[in-house]
Amino acid sequence: MLIRYKRSYEKIAMGLLSFMPNEKDLKKLQQTIKQYETEDDQQLFLWKEEEDIIGIIGLKMSDGVAELQHVSVNPSHRHQGIGRIMVEALKRILKEEYMLKANDETRSFFERCDQVETDSEQE
């Protein structure tokens, strides 16, 4: 299930964010987590299964748009649909209030999720 980020998850959140290609530099990563902690328009969610935090997804909100800034899954849990399930769960949370959109860093996976969704609707 998706849960909201809180400070006690800082280390695990940074570990998951560090898999993003644009978060390899430690200073950049520290700045990113700080922004999620302090800026009201940025929101971070974690994916929890049983007691384990295995995924992360981060947004920047503005004028009815939620920009997907980060999406990452622990390498041991990849290729099981968790990335796509997180995106779907997020859409349900955002409801009609915000339209979820990708940015350059998240576009390729986001578009793949849309494709899988369309394919399963057509079956």
Ligand SMILES: CC(C)(COP(=O)(O)OP(=O)(O)OC[C@H]1O[C@@H](n2cnc3c(N)ncnc32)[C@H](O)[C@@H]1OP(=O)(O)O)[C@@H](O)C(=O)NCCC(=O)NCCS
């Ligand atoms: C992208 C990511 C979150 C997917 O997580 P996941 O739980 O494995 O996702 P799903 O199981 O729902 O989907 C897996 C499929 O996504 C596809 N995929 C993985 N990374 C992708 C990418 N960057 N762009 C497009 N498709 C991608 C793979 O083809 C995979 O298909 P397969 O299982 O048939 O091989 C994970 O690979 C990750 O954390 N990557 C590092 C962080 C990152 O680069 N994030 C930005 C991605 S644009």
